[in-house]
Every structure is written in structure tokens, then in C-alpha cells.
Amino acid sequence: xxxxxxxxxxxxxxxxxxxxxxxxxxxxxxxxxxxxxxxxxxxxxxxxxxxxxxxxxxxxxxxxxxxxxxxxxxxxxxxxxxxxxxxxxxxxxxxxxxxxxxxxxxxxxxxxxxxxxxxxxxxxxxxxxxxxxxxxxxxxxxxxxxxxxxxxxxxxxxxxxxxxxxxxxxxxxxxxxxxxxxxxxxxxxxxxxxxxxxxxxxxxxxxxxxxxxxxxxxxxxxxxxxxxxxxxxxxxxxxxxxxxxxxxxxxxxxxxxxxxxxxxxxxxxxxxxxxxxxxxxxxxxxxxxxxxxxxxxxxxxxxxxxxxxxxxxxxxxxxxxxxxxxxxxxxxxxxxxxxxxxxxxxxxxxxxxxxxxxxxxxxxxxxxxxxxxxxxxxxxxxxxxxxxxxxxxxxxxxxxxxxxxxxxxxxxxxxxxxxxxxxxxxxxxxxxxxxxxxxxxxxxxxxxxxxxxxxxxxxxxxxxxxxxxxxxxxxxxxxxxxxxxxxxxxxxxxxxxxxxxxxxxxx
RNA sequence: GCCGCAUUCGUCUAGAGGCCCAGGACACCGCCCUCUCAAGGCGGAGAUCACCGGUUCGAAUCCGGUAUGCGGUACCA
Numbered sequence: 001x002x003x004x005x006x007x008x009x010x011x012x013x014x015x016x017x018x019x020x021x022x023x024x025x026x027x028x029x030x031x032x033x034x035x036x037x038x039x040x041x042x043x044x045x046x047x048x049x050x051x052x053x054x055x056x057x058x059x060x061x062x063x064x065x066x067x068x069x070x071x072x073x074x075x076x077x078x079x080x081x082x083x084x085x086x087x088x089x090x091x092x093x094x095x096x097x098x099x100x101x102x103x104x105x106x107x108x109x110x111x112x113x114x115x116x117x118x119x120x121x122x123x124x125x126x127x128x129x130x131x132x133x134x135x136x137x138x139x140x141x142x143x144x145x146x147x148x149x150x151x152x153x154x155x156x157x158x159x160x161x162x163x164x165x166x167x168x169x170x171x172x173x174x175x176x177x178x179x180x181x182x183x184x185x186x187x188x189x190x191x192x193x194x195x196x197x198x199x200x201x202x203x204x205x206x207x208x209x210x211x212x213x214x215x216x217x218x219x220x221x222x223x224x225x226x227x228x229x230x231x232x233x234x235x236x237x238x239x240x241x242x243x244x245x246x247x248x249x250x251x252x253x254x255x256x257x258x259x260x261x262x263x264x265x266x267x268x269x270x271x272x273x274x275x276x277x278x279x280x281x282x283x284x285x286x287x288x289x290x291x292x293x294x295x296x297x298x299x300x301x302x303x304x305x306x307x308x309x310x311x312x313x314x315x316x317x318x319x320x321x322x323x324x325x326x327x328x329x330x331x332x333x334x335x336x337x338x339x340x341x342x343x344x345x346x347x348x349x350x351x352x353x354x355x356x357x358x359x360x361x362x363x364x365x366x367x368x369x370x371x372x373x374x375x376x377x378x379x380x381x382x383x384x385x386x387x388x389x390x391x392x393x394x395x396x397x398x399x400x401x402x403x404x405x406x407x408x409x410x411x412x413x414x415x416x417x418x419x420x421x422x423x424x425x426x427x428x429x430x431x432x433x434x435x436x437x438x439x440x441x442x443x444x445x446x447x448x449x450x451x452x453x454x455x456x457x458x459x460x461x462x463x464x465x466x467x468x469x470x471x472x473x474x475x476x477x478x479x480x481x482x483x484x485x486x487x488x489x490x491x492x493x494x495x496x497x498x499x500x501x502x503x504x505x506x507x
Numbered sequence: 508g509c510c511g512c513a514u515u516c517g518u519c520u521a522g523a524g525g526c527c528c529a530g531g532a533c534a535c536c537g538c539c540c541u542c543u544c545a546a547g548g549c550g551g552a553g554a555u556c557a558c559c560g561g562u563u564c565g566a567a568u569c570c571g572g573u574a575u576g577c578g579g580u581a582c583c584a
Contacts, residue, residue: 009584010584011583011584013583013584043584045583045584046583046584048583049583049584111582113582115582118581118582122581125508126508128508129508129509130508130509131508131509131510131580132508132509132580132581133509133580157582158582159582174512174513177511177512178511179510179511180510182510183509183510183511183580184510184580185509185510185580185581188581188582189581189582190582191582192582193582194582196582198581198582198583198584199583199584200584203584218578219512219513219577219578219579220578220579220584221578221579221584222511222512222578222579223510223511223512223578223579223580224579224580244512246512246513247577247578249577251518253576253577254576254577255577255578281519284519284520284532285519286519287520288519288520288521290521290522291521291531292521292530292531292532294531294532294533309521311519311520312512312513312514313512313513313514313577314513314576314577314578315518315519315520316517316518316519317518317519318518318519318533318534320518320533320534321518321519321532321533321534322533323533324532324533324534325533327545327546331546370545371545372546373545373546373547374544374545374546375545376545384544384545435542438542448542449542450541450542450543451542452542453542453543454542454543456542457542457543458543463543463544464543464544465543465544465545466543466544467543467544467545468541468542468543468544469542469543470542
């Protein structure tokens, strides 16, 4: 399949959307698979809703996923590629020129109807339970009529004449599709009265100019495809192939929306979903390899991608599954990479006062084996090991006492632990060295290891769940372990005496 | 209203006439491992393949229709 050229053409009317990422991804994978080019184009003709910060969000989000575009806008404002510019607002002369050609060929005509008139017409049709459709009033205007309107100073939009015929195409996902042009709603506007072009027009002019071979986009455009085909033909251009992707759905099976789901890629990024997981999960939403492979990198996906296995029905976005894929990828990260990616989240925790100091890279590297498999998201790191980097921990006396024990036993146990642990110096402060003496203590008293360990865990972490206890003690260090044990002992003793003392531990 | 598209376990999917009284994964439940939480291992439950007809020796797979859902129907994209 020579000369495959595909594009992702988002509108900067909002932040980069999960659905957009998936559309971009399928285009990207298709291009890579077929040795083609992946082009990015910004469709910013809706001046009122387009915002520079949204364009920035789209560019940076896309870059984050690892999808690189061969042609398109640069973040700075420039362009890369021979078919630029790649921002539609900078291509207005082309749309004007294309419209002029259509006008000259009488394939399009000026329409002087006012929005109010069109609105009234539409309401009348709806009231009569008819399909809304442009009456074609201005289609039959004589040159003299047009001149008269122009003298009145009435601004004119430009309408494209819709031929009376059936438009057919073979969608790469859905197969043969036929739509009678009579159901398109009549002649449609391609240029507003103020001269700015409309989506259906720009998309065709640009796809033609940029020699796009395959238009891969969301299913919401399927019904509009005949308009595009008619335009390609009227402009004298080769019609590209089309592939309409199934929609990504909210849990209630409506089109995924900000209203009912978290749709912004940036929101997932800041929760600590990693790029590999996002790409992996989205690629398998509406497409499958046809095998039972599940965890695949961007390159592996590209080598397997094809449009044949694209699902036709919409797919519900399942966050639980995304988290599972995310966990798979977090575990696969090389340690240094893991530490580097964790850093921004810890910096944020520090800024928000959730921790009192930042761990060093060395500390994180040694913690990696016990936390890498416990993180569903990088952003959860504070919940997991935040207690290591706070000055003090507040162990709740109530939680300190294991279910099978009473306060007296717990107090006695913690004192015994403090004594046993204090016998270690910095040199023997290793998990392998710390565990045996405590096991002996358990055996001597006829306790259950789980009970003792839980009491210690709560004393030194303030939590009932944490990484394995002895790794935790090693990470904590001798001094802080002893201090926190002391604090817990004091808190428990105070409570036994019935005094209302705040349980405060010291780091 | 009109037009279009879709419909396999709760969810993502495998399946392209016999390999399927439907396989995998997530989630769920149980067991194992185990100092908690995870991870991992093993097992379980979960789909009359939307429904009704037809074609065929044989249909989840082909053909009609019905239902339901979704999308489109703008001087939005």
C-alpha cells in the first residue's frame, strides 16, 4: 500500500480528549504499519471556541504518548512538513480559492438567506414533522436577483449544490455504505457570510491538499461522509479511503463525554497513568490483535495493527481495566525509569504538604522492589510510602491494638520490640537481621506473628497497610524506628491511664 | 421525524458454516502463598451469541424482518 498518508485533525476547542487520543493512535499505528506518514492538523476555524492553551494541551499530550507526527505544527507556532501550514486559520486563502472555483463552475452559489429566515424555515418543518432541509430558495436566483441583494448590502454565505444521487463508498471498517444525497438536508453552507469556512469544507480541501490517502476518524462522521465525497468530486480530487472507528462510550453507553466521564488525557497523566498503559489500553479499545496478547508496547502494536480487526460497535471506557494495564506497565519499568517518573508526583506531594521532604534517588531505588508492584498509579505513591518522608506519624491507639489483643498486651509487646530492636546497631539494621529476634519473641510469648507485626506496623507507619514490615523498618532507619515505637508506647500508656492525650508520634 | 450505523459473559474482546452446549482478559468469589496491602499461582461463577423467521445435513458466523441503542441531521467540529 504505497503512499499512505493519514492525519489526526483535532479542534482546539477543548483539552485533548481520550477519544481523540484513540483516533490519533489508530491513525499513527496505521501509518507505521504501512510505512506511511502521520500528519497532525489543527482545525481551528471555530474562532470563538478555539483557544491557544487547548492547542498546547493537544500538542503536549500527543507528544507525551510517544506518537510522533511526521508533518504538522510545532509547539512553538511553526510548522514541519511540505504541505503546510497545518493550522486551518492560516489556510483561509485556500478555502476562499476553492470556493471561488466551485462558484465559477456553478457547483456552489451565494445564499442571501438570513439566519432568522433559516431558523423560521427549520422550525416550520419540524412543526410539520418533516426532515429539516434547506429549501433551495437562493439556488435559483438570477444574476439580476443577486445583484439586487448585493446592492441592499445583504451578506452572502456560499452554499454547495448537492446532486440528486446516491453516494456509495466502501468503508474500511463497516464495508459498503450507501446514502441517498436527498437525505443530506439540501444544499449546505461551505463559507459563512463573514467568509470563514465550515468544517465539511475545510476538511475536504485540506485532505485533498495534503494528499491524505486514508481518512480514519470517529463514527460520528459516518453520516457526513457523502458530503465530503461530493465535495472531493466537485473539486476534481481523488476521493480517499474512509475508515470510521467505533465510539468510546460512557458507562451508560452514550458517546463518552466530559459530563459523565473523565475525558481529558491530562487528567489521567496527572493521576499517574503511564504513557505505555494509556496507549496499550486505548489501542485495545475497539481493536484487537486477534490473539490473546494483552500487554503490548507502541512498537509492538504498530507491527500488528490492521483495520480488519477493528470492532464495529461502540466500546465502554473501563477505568478498572486501564488501572490493571497501568499496573502491568509500572511493574515493567526499569528501576531508573521508574524513579524518574515517580519524581514529579513526589514533588507535588511535597508542595501540597503531604510529605515533609523529598526522598533521594537512592532511597527510591532501594524502595522500588517493594513499591513497584503495589502501585496502581504513580500518583498513589504518597499513600504507599508517604509515612517515610513525614516528620511525625500519628498512630491511632485504637488501631495500635490488634483484634486478638488488649491494650496491656500491646503495650508489653511494643516494649519488648523496642528492647529487641534497640540491640541492633546501624550495621545489623537489615531486614534479615531484624526479623529473627522478633520471631523469637513471638514464639516465646505464644503470640501470633501477624498480631505483633501489625502493632509494629501501625506504630511506625500510622497505617494498617504498608510495604512489608522489615523493608519498611530498614527504609525508616534505626533512629526513627525507635522514636516512633517510643511515641506509640507513650500514646498507648497515656490512653490506659484514661487521659485525653493526643496521640502524636515523633519522627 | 428522517437518514445511517451497531448489537457475543457486568466490561473489553476471540470467533470469518462444523474445532464453540462459545475461548481469553478486567472486575467479582474461593483457595494457595503470606507480617498487612499488593503481586503471583490455582479454581469458580458469569453469554439461551438482542429477538423472530429463512438458507443449509449443520449458523454466533449467510439472508430478511423486528426490537433496542447510538450517531448524524447547524452560517459547531
